[in-house]
Every structure is written in C-alpha cells, then in structure tokens.
Amino acid sequence: MVRFHQFCLILMIICSSFWANAQTRLSKIDSLNVALEKSASPHKKVAVYNQLAKVYAKQTDSSQTVFYVQKALQLAEQNNYLKGKMNAHYWLAKLYKGLSYDSLAKATLFKALFTAEQLKDTNVNSNIHNVLGGIYKNQGHYTQALKSYQKALKLKEQLKDDFGVAANYNNMAxxxxxxxxxxxxxxxxxxxLNIWEQTNHLKEVGVACNNIGLLYINQRDYTQAQVYLMRSLEIKKRFKQEKGIANVYGNLAKMNMISQNYNVAFQYYQQSLNIYRKLNNQYGMARSLHNIGWCYYELTKYKSAYQKFIASLAIKHKLQNKISTASTEMMIGKVYYRLKEHTKAVKYLDKAMKVFQETGYLDKIVASAGTLKEVYKAQGDYQKAYQVFEIYHQAADSVVNKEKIRKIARIESAFKFQQQQDSLKRQQQQKLNALEIKRRTTRAWLYTLLLGVVGLLLGVGALLSRQKHRYKQNAQVLELKAIQQQLLNEQLQRKEIEGQILKEQLQVDQEEQRKVRHHIEEKDHELTKQALYHIRHQQGLELTLREIRELIKTTKEVVVSNRLKEVVKRIKKELSQGESWENFTQTFEMAHPNFYKRLRQRFPDLTEYDLKLCALLRLGFESRELASILNITLDSAKKARFRLRKKLQLSEQDLSSFMRDV
Structure with a gap:
C-alpha cells in the first residue's frame, strides 16, 4: 500500500512538471501559428511549418513533427522550393535520431544531403554530416563517424567558422x-579547447573541460579529472548554466561511483536531480533517478533502488526512448533478482534483453542475459537458462571481437599519432639545421669583417675578436645542450606512450584470459551434469533390469516371461548405445578444443574407449564413478585405469592431473 501511494505521488509530480513545461512552450507555438496565418508567400509558410516541426522535434513529439513536415514537403513540392524540402527532411531526421530510429534518420538525412549539394549550401551540408557522425557514433560505427565528422570539419574550415571547427574537433574526440x-x-x-579559448567562447570552454574530465575518468586519472571538472563547474556557475551544472555534478558522481565512493556519488547525483527538477528537465530527472537507484543498488539497498528505478521508468515511458527505458527495466529486473522475486525479474530482464537485441547494444545484451540466465537457474529452468546462456555467449564473444578491433584501431591511431609527432620533430630539426647554417654564414661574414678590423686596429681588434668568439661558443654550447635536453624529454614521452599502450594491451589480454577460464569452468560444470545424469540413467536402467529378471524367475507364464526377456534385451541395447556419449563428446570438445587431437598426436595407440576414459578423468571422476558411467565393475574400472597409465607411460603422476595438463 505504501509503495502504491509513493508511485501515485511520483506520477502526480511528473504530470505537473509536464504541464508546466507545456505552458512555457505554448507561447512560441502560438506565435508561430499567428505567423502562419499572416504568411501570404508559400516560401514563408514552408519556413513556418519547418519552424513548428523544429519545436516539436526537440520535444520528440513524433505525430506533430511528422504532420508539419508533411505540410512543408507538400507545399515545397508544389512550388519547387528545394530549401524548404531540405529543412523539412533535416528536422524529420533530427526527430528520428532523438527517438533512436537511426536507420530512418540516416535515410532522411541523405535526402536532405542530396538537396543541400544541389543548392551548394555548405553550411547545411556540414550540419548534416555532423548529425550523421553522431548517428554512426551511437551505432558503434566509429570509422564512418570519423569520416562524417572530417567532412563536416573541412566544410567548416572553408566557411572559416572557428566555432564549428572546434565543435567538430570535440565530436571527433x-x-x-x-x-x-x-x-x-x-x-x-x-x-x-584552444580554439574556444582564443575566440573567447567561455561557455564552450566549460564543455571541453567537462569532456576532458570524463576522458581522464575513463583513464582512472582522478586527479586530472577533478581539475578539469571543477574548472568546468566554475565556468557553468559563472554563467548560471543550471543544466550544465547538473551535468558536471553527474560526472563527478560517476567518478566517485567508479572509485566506489558511493555516498559521495549519491550526494552529487542528488544535487544533479534537484537542479533538473527545478528546470523541469525530464531527461535529466530520469537519468538522475536511474543513477541514484544505481547507487542504492551498489549499497545493497534494493528496496530504495527499486523506488528510484520505478520513478525513472515512469518518466522514460513518457519520453519514448527505447534504449534508456530498457536500461532501467534491466536494473529493475536485477533488483527483483536480488529480492528473490524471480517471476518479476524474468519479466523485466527478458523485455530489456529483446530491446537490446533489436538495437544491437552488445554490452547491454551481455549484462541483461547474464542476470536472466542466473534467474532461470534459480528457478530450476535449466533449458531456458541454457538458451539465454547461448545469447550471452554470442554477445560476449562479439564484445571481445569488438574490443580486439578497438584495440587494433587504438594501436594504429597511436602509431599514426607517433608518426605525426616524429614528423614534427624532423621539421623542428630541419629548422634548427637551417638556423645553424645561417649562423655559420653570419659567423663567416663576421670573421671577414673582423679580419679587416684587425688589420686596421691591430691588437685592439684581435682582442675584441677573441672575446666575441668566446662568447658565441659559450652560447652555442648552451643552445646545443638545451636542444639535446629537449630531444631527451621527447624520447622519454614517447617511451611513456609506448608503455601505456603495452599496459592497455596487457589488461585486455588478461580480461580475455579471465573470460576464457570462466567459459571453460561453465562448460566443465555442464559436462559434469551430463555425466552425473548419465550415471543416474544407467543406475535406473540397471535397477529396472534386476527387477525384471526377478519377475522372470517368479513368473510361470511363458508369454509373459518371453515378453519380459525382450524388454531385457532392449534395456541392454539402451545401456550399450552411445548416443549420450556423442552429446557428451560434442560438449566436451566445445569446452576443451584440441584435447582429443593432442592426445592422439602424442599417443596414437589410444582407442576410442581410452579417449572416453581420458575425458572423464579430465573432469576429475574417481574409479567408482567411472564404473557407473561406463557400465562396468569397479575392478574393471581400476584395470582400465592401470592399462591407460601403462599406455601413457606414467609412473607416479596422477592420471587426473596429467589430463588437466594436456
């Protein structure tokens, strides 16, 4: 009952905030409608339609945006007004991008781009490439994103738009x-940052400092991150940029979350939430509530986390952002799992995972599928757990492959960056050489002049010449030492960069090894379950066989006795069939690839029966368990082990440990 009252209160707050926000926008929409009625020219009407579409697109009001875009396109087509068509397509694409419909956004942007190229509108052309770069970045197509941003950068440089140039540098970063x-x-x-500082765009300086602070957070350099974030916060407070202040608070909270200072992070997230509520910023409120829920989750305060996630989800449903909504639903599912409410956990986690599969967010698929698999296991539904595990495994492999590609791109980019630095060093060296030649030429001319002076002034001129020569030599020595020191410093910097690259590569390799070990452990667990199931199956059949034989001895009816003997034959046939062994072998080779191949290469005399025995020993089964699985006596199992040890030429080493080392 208390939870229901809390939900109603949150819903009332959200509705009132939407009403207040709508009231502030009415004046602009009304003024545009008045301008539409007064516009006599078709071109002006198209412009007003596009302005209305722009307003509704920023509100992600899809129905109104599409309505006014269609009006603008229809009127522009009738009057062959290309610029009006271009702007209509542009704002429709911005709407699609805001709703995360990336494919529709790209298709619509290409229409706008075609018209912009016809009109040779360089400014709009650059803006379209900038938006395309953002879409490619969100999709993870980073090479295409860089190409789009580079095109936008060149166009902004042609326009001599310093602000646009800096913005594209920021986007590429x-x-x-x-x-x-x-x-x-x-x-x-x-x-x-340098361009914005030179052009005195202090607000954008705050944006750049915020981004650099985030970069240092990702590098775990919290000291530098704190410096840049606090500078950004100071600028935003100076200009009273409430939304920007809330954003920086959020980043400071993120830094403390990563360093596990959850209480400090909670305070920053709460400050951010208070500002967003004051501004009635629905996106910011939803994000802050989600992050506060995350804090509670990490602090194992699951009920408090649930309340914040539910409040965030209510707002996100209004905003119609699929990915963000799914992220919060995933966290609600995680909370239900911690509270052992497994049915509710499945509902939220399954719904979130399907959204992530549709949109291709691999890391989110791994996170949601990983928890959903554990929920199914807790419910005892191992079939569904295995199905979800396959999804998790495929996504995890894709993430690993994607990380490898990112690592290669990172190394290539670092190499190119180093090449640029080397090129700059060579240019500096060439300039130094040119200066040295110039100095030598000047020095030769001075020597000639001094010789004339020596001839005229005799000893006075010679004395002056020696003093001047000594002074120049000292200056050159000092200058050469300074150059050598500079070159040494540059070499040290290059070594530090190379060391950082190697360190990152080592961390990635270690993470890959950990995932491989985890995967093998899971497969070993599955194989053990199959083997134990096989034991229980064999024991059940053997018990049934013994009972039927007892019945044959006690029955006096020949028909029944013959019928029971046929059943005995089928059970013996079932015990001798190897279909379960085929399934076991396939799963075992998935977990331990090349195990059989390496054994055959080292010991070509091993039979198929020996290889089965090797696989079971690799899983750590003892002689009694081997006898049950292979349907033989305990003595036969011990003899089989002895014969295998003889074939492998082992004297003292344990068979199981030997198999684990293969």
Missing amino acids: NVYSNQGNFPMSLDHYQKA
Missing part, C-alpha cells in the same frame, strides 16, 4: 574516446 584511443582523443579535445 568523443569518437576517439569511445574507441579507447586516449592520445588522439585528448589531442582533439585540446584543439577544441
């Missing part, structure tokens, strides 16, 4: 950051 390419990302953020 975001892509490099997603690729894990720290040197290139930091380089582009610094370029954007």
Whole structure:
C-alpha cells in the first residue's frame, strides 16, 4: 500500500512538471501559428511549418513533427522550393535520431544531403554530416563517424567558422574516446579547447573541460579529472548554466561511483536531480533517478533502488526512448533478482534483453542475459537458462571481437599519432639545421669583417675578436645542450606512450584470459551434469533390469516371461548405445578444443574407449564413478585405469592431473 501511494505521488509530480513545461512552450507555438496565418508567400509558410516541426522535434513529439513536415514537403513540392524540402527532411531526421530510429534518420538525412549539394549550401551540408557522425557514433560505427565528422570539419574550415571547427574537433574526440584511443582523443579535445579559448567562447570552454574530465575518468586519472571538472563547474556557475551544472555534478558522481565512493556519488547525483527538477528537465530527472537507484543498488539497498528505478521508468515511458527505458527495466529486473522475486525479474530482464537485441547494444545484451540466465537457474529452468546462456555467449564473444578491433584501431591511431609527432620533430630539426647554417654564414661574414678590423686596429681588434668568439661558443654550447635536453624529454614521452599502450594491451589480454577460464569452468560444470545424469540413467536402467529378471524367475507364464526377456534385451541395447556419449563428446570438445587431437598426436595407440576414459578423468571422476558411467565393475574400472597409465607411460603422476595438463 505504501509503495502504491509513493508511485501515485511520483506520477502526480511528473504530470505537473509536464504541464508546466507545456505552458512555457505554448507561447512560441502560438506565435508561430499567428505567423502562419499572416504568411501570404508559400516560401514563408514552408519556413513556418519547418519552424513548428523544429519545436516539436526537440520535444520528440513524433505525430506533430511528422504532420508539419508533411505540410512543408507538400507545399515545397508544389512550388519547387528545394530549401524548404531540405529543412523539412533535416528536422524529420533530427526527430528520428532523438527517438533512436537511426536507420530512418540516416535515410532522411541523405535526402536532405542530396538537396543541400544541389543548392551548394555548405553550411547545411556540414550540419548534416555532423548529425550523421553522431548517428554512426551511437551505432558503434566509429570509422564512418570519423569520416562524417572530417567532412563536416573541412566544410567548416572553408566557411572559416572557428566555432564549428572546434565543435567538430570535440565530436571527433568523443569518437576517439569511445574507441579507447586516449592520445588522439585528448589531442582533439585540446584543439577544441584552444580554439574556444582564443575566440573567447567561455561557455564552450566549460564543455571541453567537462569532456576532458570524463576522458581522464575513463583513464582512472582522478586527479586530472577533478581539475578539469571543477574548472568546468566554475565556468557553468559563472554563467548560471543550471543544466550544465547538473551535468558536471553527474560526472563527478560517476567518478566517485567508479572509485566506489558511493555516498559521495549519491550526494552529487542528488544535487544533479534537484537542479533538473527545478528546470523541469525530464531527461535529466530520469537519468538522475536511474543513477541514484544505481547507487542504492551498489549499497545493497534494493528496496530504495527499486523506488528510484520505478520513478525513472515512469518518466522514460513518457519520453519514448527505447534504449534508456530498457536500461532501467534491466536494473529493475536485477533488483527483483536480488529480492528473490524471480517471476518479476524474468519479466523485466527478458523485455530489456529483446530491446537490446533489436538495437544491437552488445554490452547491454551481455549484462541483461547474464542476470536472466542466473534467474532461470534459480528457478530450476535449466533449458531456458541454457538458451539465454547461448545469447550471452554470442554477445560476449562479439564484445571481445569488438574490443580486439578497438584495440587494433587504438594501436594504429597511436602509431599514426607517433608518426605525426616524429614528423614534427624532423621539421623542428630541419629548422634548427637551417638556423645553424645561417649562423655559420653570419659567423663567416663576421670573421671577414673582423679580419679587416684587425688589420686596421691591430691588437685592439684581435682582442675584441677573441672575446666575441668566446662568447658565441659559450652560447652555442648552451643552445646545443638545451636542444639535446629537449630531444631527451621527447624520447622519454614517447617511451611513456609506448608503455601505456603495452599496459592497455596487457589488461585486455588478461580480461580475455579471465573470460576464457570462466567459459571453460561453465562448460566443465555442464559436462559434469551430463555425466552425473548419465550415471543416474544407467543406475535406473540397471535397477529396472534386476527387477525384471526377478519377475522372470517368479513368473510361470511363458508369454509373459518371453515378453519380459525382450524388454531385457532392449534395456541392454539402451545401456550399450552411445548416443549420450556423442552429446557428451560434442560438449566436451566445445569446452576443451584440441584435447582429443593432442592426445592422439602424442599417443596414437589410444582407442576410442581410452579417449572416453581420458575425458572423464579430465573432469576429475574417481574409479567408482567411472564404473557407473561406463557400465562396468569397479575392478574393471581400476584395470582400465592401470592399462591407460601403462599406455601413457606414467609412473607416479596422477592420471587426473596429467589430463588437466594436456
């Protein structure tokens, strides 16, 4: 009952906030409607339609945006007004992007791009490439995203738009950051920051500092992150940018979440939430409530976490953002799992996982499927657990492959960055050489002049010449030492970069090894379950066989006795069939690839029966368990082990440990 009252209260707050927000927008929409009535020219009407579409697109009101876009397109087609068509397609694409319909957004943007190229509108052309870059980045197509941003950058440079140039550097830095390419990302953020500082765009300086702070958070350099984030916070407070202040608070909270300072993170998230509520910013409120729920979840306060997630989900349903909604639903499912409410956990986790599968968010698929698999296991539904595990396994493999591609791209980018640095060093060296030649030429001319002076002034001129020569030599020595020191510093910096790259590569390799070990452990567990099931199956058949034989001895009817003997034959046939062994062998080879191949290469005399025995020993089964699984006596199992040890030429080493080392 208390939970229901809390939900109603949250719903009332959300509805009132939407009403207040709608009231603030009415004046702009009304003014545009008045302008529409007064517009006599078709071109002006198209422009007003596009302005209305722009307003509704920013509100992600799909029905109204599409309505006014269609009006603009229809009127523009009738009057062959290309610019009006271009703007209509552009704002429709912005709507699709806001709703995460990336494919529709790209298709619509290409229509706008075609018209912009016809009109040779460089500014709109660059804006379209900028939006395309954002879509490719969200989809994880980082190479295409960089190409789009580079096209936008060149167009902005042609327009001599310093602000646009810096913005594209900032966007490219975001892509490099997603690729894990720290040197290139930091380089582009610094370029954007330098331009904005030179052009006195202090608000954008705050944006760049915030981004650089996030970059240092991802590098676990919290000292530098704190410096840049606090500078960004200072600028945003100076200009009273409430939304920006809330965003920086969120990033400071993220830094403390990663370093497990959950109480500090909670305070920052709460400050962020208070500002978003004041601004009636629905996206910010939903995000902050989700993050506060995350804090509670990490602090194992699951009921408090549930309340925050539910409040966040109520807002996200209004905003119609599929990915964000699914993320919160996944966390609600995780909370239900911790509270052991497994049926509810399945409902939320399964729904979230399907959304992530549709949109291709691999890391989210891994997170949701991993928990859903555990829920099914807790329910005892091992079939569904295995099905979800396959989804988890495929997504995890894709994430590993994607990480490998990112690692290669990171290494290539770092290599290119190093090449650029080497090129700059060579240019600096060439300049130094040119200066040295110039100095030598000047020095030769001075020597000639001094010789004339010596001839005129005799000893006075010679004395002055020696003093001047000594002074120049000292200066050159100092200058050469400074150059050598500079070159030494640059070499040290290059070594540090190479060390960082090797360190990152080692961390990735270690993570891959951990995942492989985890995968093998899971497969071993599954194989053990299959083998134990086989034992129980064999024991059940043997018990049934003994009971039937007793019945044959006691029965006096010949027909019944013959019928029971046929049943005995079928049971013996079932005990001798190897279909379960085929399933066991397939699963075993998935967990331990090349195990049989390596044994055959080292010991070609091993039979199929010997290989089965080797696999069971690899899983750690003792002689009594081997006898049950292979349907032989305990003495036969011991003799089989002895013969196998003889074939393997083992004297003292334990068979099971030997198999684990193969």
